[in-house]
Amino acid sequence: MNVQNMKHTADAETVEEGLAIAEAQDAQYNDEMATETAMQNTLLTPRFYTTDFDELDAIDVTPVREDWDTLIAQMEADPNKGHFKKNEDWDHIDWDGMEPELKKEFIDFLISSCTAEFSGCVLYKEMKRRGNNKDITQLFQLMARDEARHAGFINDALREAGLRVNLGFLTQAKKYTYFRPKFIYYATYLSEKIGYARYITIYRHLEANPQHRFHPIFKWFCEWCNDEFSHGEAFALLMKTDPKLTSGINVYWIKFFLTAVYATMYVRDHQRPAFHKALGVDPDWYAHEVFTKTSKLSEQIFPITLDIDHPRWQKNLEKLHRANVRIAKAKEAGGFGGKLAQIGGSLAAASAFLSLYFIPSKKHDVPASVRLEPAY
Numbered sequence: 376m377n378v379q380n381m382k383h384t385a386d387a388e389t390v391e392e393g394l395a396i397a398e399a400q401d402a403q404y405n406d407e408m409a410t411e412t413a414m415q416n417t418l419l420t421p422r423f424y425t426t427d428f429d430e431l432d433a434i435d436v437t438p439v440r441e442d443w444d445t446l447i448a449q450m451e452a453d454p455n456k457g458h459f460k461k462n463e464d465w466d467h468i469d470w471d472g473m474e475p476e477l478k479k480e481f482i483d484f485l486i487s488s489c490t491a492e493f494s495g496c497v498l499y500k501e502m503k504r505r506g507n508n509k510d511i512t513q514l515f516q517l518m519a520r521d522e523a524r525h526a527g528f529i530n531d532a533l534r535e536a537g538l539r540v541n542l543g544f545l546t547q548a549k550k551y552t553y554f555r556p557k558f559i560y561y562a563t564y565l566s567e568k569i570g571y572a573r574y575i576t577i578y579r580h581l582e583a584n585p586q587h588r589f590h591p592i593f594k595w596f597c598e599w600c601n602d603e604f605s606h607g608e609a610f611a612l613l614m615k616t617d618p619k620l621t622s623g624i625n626v627y628w629i630k631f632f633l634t635a636v637y638a639t640m641y642v643r644d645h646q647r648p649a650f651h652k653a654l655g656v657d658p659d660w661y662a663h664e665v666f667t668k669t670s671k672l673s674e675q676i677f678p679i680t681l682d683i684d685h686p687r688w689q690k691n692l693e694k695l696h697r698a699n700v701r702i703a704k705a706k707e708a709g710g711f712g713g714k715l716a717q718i719g720g721s722l723a724a725a726s727a728f729l730s731l732y733f734i735p736s737k738k739h740d741v742p743a744s745v746r747l748e749p750a751y
């Protein structure tokens with residue numbers, strides 16, 4: 376099939392169609408560097424997940440039926456069909472003229488975003504394939520459809536820089552991490568909501584400061600984040616079907632995932648100073664802004680939020696970031712000294728993480744109805 380005559384991933388109506396288009400593109404264009412980067416599995420790089428699909432399939436959405444049907448109807452209406460492709464708003468990018476540090480960090484950002492989008496796609500698609508519960512398979516089919524479009528669009532942007540993440544290869548070759556369903560809910564709910572908060576914060580910032588929009592992809596972030604918002608809503612409803620998931624011992628797990636997701640974002644973003652400078656965004660301000668929004672949203676379902684204004688919060692995030700820089704430098708240095716320095720860095724990182732985790736959290740009552748609409 377000729378790529379030029381082919382339908383675009385943005386117009387794909389199902390995940391199967393979207394992936395078939397992506398596969399045909401892979402066959403014509405492949406890039407080892409981008410795929411290799413996407414293959415990396417460290418604490419900070421996006422992972423692929425698998426779970427107990429039968430347990431997920433057994434969920435009964437009757438307790439949230441009304442909200443569920445409304446959400447599914449919104450997603451079925453597919454307001455973003457055809458949106459995720461280049462059009463006249465897409466500006467030409469002079470990749471060769473881009474400042475090298477910025478180029479490196481921005482490409483890293485695109486590859487990591489593409490991998491994260493595709494990680495959602497693979498998990499959701501697998502759930503849809505394995506399930507028999509109509510409510511569940513329908514939801515996961517719709518979410519997989521969206522993520523395939525998102526990943527496809529980022530690949531469009533990468534291709535202009537002469538790169539492409541081979542999604543078919545990743546599906547086959549990337550390591551899958553097993554998470555119990557409840558951990559999938561916490562982690563995926565949070566990653567969808569934090570994804571929304573990240574995209575909308577950048578979008579609003581660039582709306583007010585268009586001189587910092589150094590790449591056209593940011594113009595697409597508004598509709599994009601609305602997709603992520605709906606996905607987060609779906610996971611909130613899934614959790615709402617079983618009160619045990621958000622009470623008792625599980626609150627400690629929720630706190631763990633909140634801390635891990637926030638801390639990972641902080642450390643990962645602080646690895647990209649040139650990228651944030653070009654956007655005109657102070658990464659500390661950005662982190663605080665995104666955490667504030669995500670916390671506010673997560674009150675819809677979680678009975679606690681993290682105290683991000685506690686004196687230990689920022690201090691230990693910075694400590695975690697420094698430890699991470701130390702680990703990276705030690706790895707590069709290698710040898711016995713490097714190994715020792717790596718262990719030292721890991722211990723410092725663990726102690727910073729524990730200190731963050733044990734900051735007393737803020738408790739509150741969750742509303743009877745979970746549903747929210749994007750408001751930022």
Ligand SMILES: [Fe+2]
Nearest residue numbers: 492521522525
């Ligand atoms: Fe997405």
Ligand SMILES: [Fe+2]
Nearest residue numbers: 495567603606
């Ligand atoms: Fe999503």
